[in-house]
Amino acid sequence: MSDPALDAARARLERARRIVVLTGAGISAESGVPTFRGEGGLWRSHRPEELATPQAFARDPLLVWRWYQWRRDLVAGCAPNPGHDTLARLALSGRADLVTQNVDGLHELAARRAAGNADPSPALPLTLHGSLFGNRCTRCGRRTDGRGTPVDATSIDTLPRCAEPCGGRLRPDVVWFGEVLDPDVLSRAFSLAVAAEVCLVVGTSTMVQPAASIPLATLRAGGSLVEVNPEPTPLSPYAAASLHGPAGELLPHLFGKA
Numbered sequence: 438m439s440d441p442a443l444d445a446a447r448a449r450l451e452r453a454r455r456i457v458v459l460t461g462a463g464i465s466a467e468s469g470v471p472t473f474r475g476e477g478g479l480w481r482s483h484r485p486e487e488l489a490t491p492q493a494f495a496r497d498p499l500l501v502w503r504w505y506q507w508r509r510d511l512v513a514g515c516a517p518n519p520g521h522d523t524l525a526r527l528a529l530s531g532r533a534d535l536v537t538q539n540v541d542g543l544h545e546l547a548a549r550r551a552a553g554n555a556d557p558s559p560a561l562p563l564t565l566h567g568s569l570f571g572n573r574c575t576r577c578g579r580r581t582d583g584r585g586t587p588v589d590a591t592s593i594d595t596l597p598r599c600a601e602p603c604g605g606r607l608r609p610d611v612v613w614f615g616e617v618l619d620p621d622v623l624s625r626a627f628s629l630a631v632a633a634e635v636c637l638v639v640g641t642s643t644m645v646q647p648a649a650s651i652p653l654a655t656l657r658a659g660g661s662l663v664e665v666n667p668e669p670t671p672l673s674p675y676a677a678a679s680l681h682g683p684a685g686e687l688l689p690h691l692f693g694k695a
């Protein structure tokens with residue numbers, strides 16, 4: 438695919454000594470994971486305030502767990518797409534750091550796939566909003582992996598509890614609206630953004646703060662932005678290149694794996 442904007446973006450990324458990549462739900466769209474605000478998006482049938490807040494969970498933990506278990510079942514059947522794989526290889530090469538708003542775990546799967554028997558950790562993303570498959574105790578804070586044990590959301594009494602003697606109610610280990618992000622994760626994300634020559638922004642509507650401010654930190658530090666998104670976003674006017682197309686198609690072309 439030869440396209441002047443793509444060629445210019447590719448040259449800019451090739452010259453960059455350090456790249457930080459911020460991804461959002463859009464990079465998982467071609468894997469079959471619904472985005473939050475797009476057509477048929479996750480929020481379409483529910484409003485964020487209704488489900489992804491501590492107040493919603495306190496008010497109706499059964500509804501919230503049913504929604505998360507539905508998402509877990511859906512995402513468990515999804516695989517990384519060429520967009521995830523391209524970014525995993527780029528990160529394994531040591532030229533880029535990945536930061537994601539996503540909780541679907543597809544970057545982690547792509548990292549393990551790309552690394553083979555090598556250490557996948559350079560390609561594991563900084564996860565700003567937690568993990569869809571993680572459980573966290575609301576009483577003692579203990580974290581457990583929820584992948585193996587589907588939540589029994591038959592009734593409020595069958596919802597998952599922490600091991601004895603705690604017995605606290607478990608919640609999905611994600612950051613809800615109105616909750617603060619892990620300060621250490623957030624400061625690492627901003628440090629990566631400041632150190633980067635280019636921030637590659639993939640598949641995010643840049644609606645959610647503080648994640649949406651990460652690319653601005655690269656700009657303020659004298660770096661530039663390259664955006665990959667079929668739609669323009671509030672960030673587009675600040676981008677040196679805004680590539681309008683699906684990440685699964687464009688990223689392999691951007692980094693020469695197509």
Ligand code: BV8
Pocket residue numbers: 460461462463464466467472473474475478489538539540566611612613614615616617618639640641642643644645646647665666667668670682683684685
């Ligand atoms: C906080 C985990 C301090 C849960 C998520 C004003 C009023 C009220 C509140 C606020 C406000 N300003 C800021 C806030 C606070 C709020 C916020 O930002 N609200 C927004 C909605 C206005 N932020 C918070 O509460 C954060 N905490 O600020 O703490 C504080 C404390 C108290 C009070 C105030 C502040 C916590 C935010 C974390 C929320 N948790 N997820 C879960 O997943 O269940 S956020 C959720 O949205 C997901 O993580 C998702 O990643 C994220 C962002 O959405 P996107 O990833 O951008 O997805 P979206 O669907 O929007 O866009 C997809 C894009 O992909 C589109 O542009 C589309 O065109 C594109 N696309 C589609 N297909 C493709 C594609 N791109 C490429 N290829 C394709 N094929």
Ligand code: ZN
Pocket residue numbers: 574575576577578579599600603604605
């Ligand atoms: Zn506990």
